[in-house]
Amino acid sequence: MPKISIILPTYNVEPYIERALQSCINQTFKDIEIIVVDDCGNDKSIEIAKEYAKKDNRVKIVYNEKNLGTFASRNIGVFNSNADYIMFLDPDDYLELNACEAGFDLLTEDKDLIVFYYKIELEDGNMINISIGDENLNLDLKQFLFFIVTHLNFTIFNPIFNKIYKKDLYLNSLKMYFKNYKRISMAEDVLANCLYLANTKNICLTNQALYCYAFNPCSITREKKDTQRIKNSVDDLIYVEKEIATFSQGLNKDYFYFFQLVICNLNIHKIDLIYKYLTKNFLKKLMLKIKRKMVKIKMKKYIKLAKNILKEKNVSSSL
Secondary structure: OOOEEEEEEEOOOOOOHHHHHHHHHOOOOOOEEEEEEEOOOOOOHHHHHHHHHHHOOOEEEEEOOOOOOHHHHHHHHHHOOOOOEEEEOOOOOEEOOOHHHHHHHHOOOOOOEEEEEEEEEOOOOOEEEEOOOOOOEEEEHHHHHHHHHHHOOHHHHOOOOOEEEEHHHHHHHOOHHHHOOOOOOOOHHHHHHHHHHOOOOEEEEEEEEEEEEEOOOOOOOOOOOOHHHHHHHHHHHHHHHHHHHHHHOOOOHHHHHHHHHHHHHHHHHHHHHHHHHHOOOHHHHHHHHHHHHHHHHHHHHHHHHHHHHHHHOOOHHHO
16 A cells, blocks of 8 residues: 555646656655546646556546536545545646655654645746745644744645645545535635644644745636636635634634634735726725725734734743
8 A cells, every 4th residue: 555645636737747747756755656636627638647657557547527626626536545644736836756755754653744845936947945944843733833823924834735644634624525525726725724734733844845836827826817717716715714714613712813814814815816806996996905904903913812822832932
């Protein structure tokens, strides 16, 4: 049985998927499986994947009956995986060749989550490193939340691609979404991470940059000229906000304020999309500016409350 399953939700990524698959196949850690989930695109992405599957039996292809979107496709990949640990790769990105080895070396039975840094490849080929610290940290959940709140850097928390998860814990945390494959194409990473984190105890944050988020001019986060797509993104953000707000009501205050910060962060993104792309009315734009300022004020309040609560637990001094 493989030790790590790498899941690639695949839809119209023909120019990039070969690079992604090569970065998986050539991993220095060989005990892996590579699950390509066919989300019913109309290009040759899956034909390319099939050729790789013929040459390497670690490559497996799962076929959706219809287009379901990234969130559902990832979850279908998890359901069909065979390893105890899972990680995700968007097929227009790629992994560093030591990603699985470096991640697996940090895994111990008590670790529920490995979080690593990553690189962003710009259109001109230059790289930006997304990192905060310069050492590996073994943290419990409260320490991890304090770390994120203190740095106020959701670029580490939000993505699903810079993490290694326990498969069973992922399935249990997101079980409601395996009964009904909900289509979400914006902030689906945040929803998955919030649900998973609520069931997490021990986390390892490593200073290694193991993933490369590559420039793709056609990705959903960059196609801003399509008004309907932007409206769909706004609807997704509203849905995710509500889902996080609902489940976080049952959490104690140690964690509640952190999830309120996450909701505020999503709210700002939603306001920015509406302001920039969906309205030209001066008064509506003015109201959006006011709303954004109010959210920022609320964020400052939650940051203070979260820090105070975590400090009461002596979390800050233990980092």
